[in-house]
Amino acid sequence: MIRRAAKWILAALFILMLGAGLFAPYGYEAQSRQEIASPPSRTHWLGTDALGRDRYSRLLYGGRVSILLAPAASIVSVLLALIMGVGAALAGGAAQRAATTVIDLALSLPWLFLLLAVRATLPLNLPPICSIAVTFALLGLLGWPGPARVLLAAARRQLGSDYILFARASGAASWPLAARHLAPNLAPVVLAQFWTTTPAYLLAEANLSLLGLGVSEPLPSWGNLLRELQNITALPHQPWVAVPLLLLIAALSCCQLAQPPREFSI
Amino acid sequence: MGNRRLAAAALRRLCLLLLTVLSAGLFTSALVRLAPGLGSDERQFDLRRSNDSLAALNSGARTGGVLADFRQYLVGLARGDWGESVSLRRPVRELVRERAPTTGLTLFAGLTLAWAGSWAACLVLQLWKRTALDVTASILTGALLCLPAAVVALLFLYLSAAPALALAAILFPRIFRYQRSILDAGVRRQHVLAAQARGAGPLAVFWRHVCRPALAEVSALGGVSVSMALGAVIPVEALCDSPGVGQLVWQAALARDVPVLMHVTVVIAVATCIANFAADAAANAGVPA
Numbered sequence: 001m002i003r004r005a006a007k008w009i010l011a012a013l014f015i016l017m018l019g020a021g022l023f024a025p026y027g028y029e030a031q032s033r034q035e036i037a038s039p040p041s042r043t044h045w046l047g048t049d050a051l052g053r054d055r056y057s058r059l060l061y062g063g064r065v066s067i068l069l070a071p072a073a074s075i076v077s078v079l080l081a082l083i084m085g086v087g088a089a090l091a092g093g094a095a096q097r098a099a100t101t102v103i104d105l106a107l108s109l110p111w112l113f114l115l116l117a118v119r120a121t122l123p124l125n126l127p128p129i130c131s132i133a134v135t136f137a138l139l140g141l142l143g144w145p146g147p148a149r150v151l152l153a154a155a156r157r158q159l160g161s162d163y164i165l166f167a168r169a170s171g172a173a174s175w176p177l178a179a180r181h182l183a184p185n186l187a188p189v190v191l192a193q194f195w196t197t198t199p200a201y202l203l204a205e206a207n208l209s210l211l212g213l214g215v216s217e218p219l220p221s222w223g224n225l226l227r228e229l230q231n232i233t234a235l236p237h238q239p240w241v242a243v244p245l246l247l248l249i250a251a252l253s254c255c256q257l258a259q260p261p262r263e264f265s266i
Numbered sequence: 267m268g269n270r271r272l273a274a275a276a277l278r279r280l281c282l283l284l285l286t287v288l289s290a291g292l293f294t295s296a297l298v299r300l301a302p303g304l305g306s307d308e309r310q311f312d313l314r315r316s317n318d319s320l321a322a323l324n325s326g327a328r329t330g331g332v333l334a335d336f337r338q339y340l341v342g343l344a345r346g347d348w349g350e351s352v353s354l355r356r357p358v359r360e361l362v363r364e365r366a367p368t369t370g371l372t373l374f375a376g377l378t379l380a381w382a383g384s385w386a387a388c389l390v391l392q393l394w395k396r397t398a399l400d401v402t403a404s405i406l407t408g409a410l411l412c413l414p415a416a417v418v419a420l421l422f423l424y425l426s427a428a429p430a431l432a433l434a435a436i437l438f439p440r441i442f443r444y445q446r447s448i449l450d451a452g453v454r455r456q457h458v459l460a461a462q463a464r465g466a467g468p469l470a471v472f473w474r475h476v477c478r479p480a481l482a483e484v485s486a487l488g489g490v491s492v493s494m495a496l497g498a499v500i501p502v503e504a505l506c507d508s509p510g511v512g513q514l515v516w517q518a519a520l521a522r523d524v525p526v527l528m529h530v531t532v533v534i535a536v537a538t539c540i541a542n543f544a545a546d547a548a549a550n551a552g553v554p555a
Binding site: 101104105108109110111112113114116117119120121199203206207210211212213223226229230232233235245248249252253256 | 282285286289290293294408409411412413414415416417420421423424493496497500501504505515516518519520522523524527528530531534535538539542
């Protein structure tokens, strides 16, 4: 019941953000010079920021960026993990040991530090769209080792089961075996990894953008909308500034509740 | 036999450590060398500069190749020379040495607090089995997990609390969730039920029959928690204005200071490997026969 409700809320958020062009009254970079840092009003539901941009419109557009690209990055990670994990499990022997070492090695690397190193070497005149793509692509490309370890273990467990033994005894070759028998049984694990990595990437983007190393202005994302919270002493006088944070918490809570039980971890 | 297995595990870990240092160095060298923005700085946007001047700026940044860079990095590492910070104009080694104690203290205090809180919460939930307590703990940790680490750091900055407290608040829900699920699995085992049926006290059951058999997994979680802490220390130190290695990395990333980023990444990779190695050794030593 709770899982279903969480999925419905996520779907509603997804539709709202996806339809930002329809639901937002202004563009994300449209400025109203007469209304700088104004409080909520009938024309600006969440007020305007220091540059006179409508916060509500930016929230919808920013949400669209985060809610579309975090799952996309997650798909990249899980696909890489699937190829690595299942490939190694099927190959067995030395290839499997080599894959395990590579995964261990990749898990030892501090991915946040690497991410910062790569972000720091991007061109200064990089267009905002590219900065978004690079940020999420890096998250996706660097986030595969954790899911790969889980999928390798799951694939090994499946390969050792009786039905696989029977299929092998019946003459099934490795890849048809993987496609016909292994894939359907690994699907719940893959799905669980997707639900685990998506909120992690939403949080990572928020952290990077809050530090000024994520999505660059004027494009909004949940992360760079949270930068207004840096003036945290003003929060009691402008509580509406915290709306992006509340929405992010709501989305992440729904992600926790929507996934299979006991699989959530960041 | 046991000693031989321990020695083999230690050798494997040492090889992994060496491989990590090499691959972190090679990886960062390659990334930096191949990155499209290498060497680009504000001076390139100065319209008064001639084409020759711009070409000189660009060519200065790209000398040699990935392997040449990597070789230079290894030679420097062997000599104990970590290069010089581009933005701070000081040796990287000196900068790291200067800031490491602050980060070490923050990490130690943060991890200690988070682990103490997690053990205390697990003990309370185990001894007073109340659904309301369980639900409250789940909601509280779930909510904390949904907060970006940087927002938690800002909140603690607002409260004028020490950075270690912010780090503890970031780590606590993660450690608690894993630890609780490990201990929960232990509680459901049959020998625990048998001990309870024989009239053993709840505290004795919890320590002797639930915690001790789970020490190996909890120790492994210890290694993982160090990695989590190293990741969380960047936003905490950057936003709480704590002069540690995390803040140095953040400033280096903003200033495009590649030598600092490269060497700190390697240092952190080594620290992660050592933490995992120590956790494995503790798990092997502490598992009851």
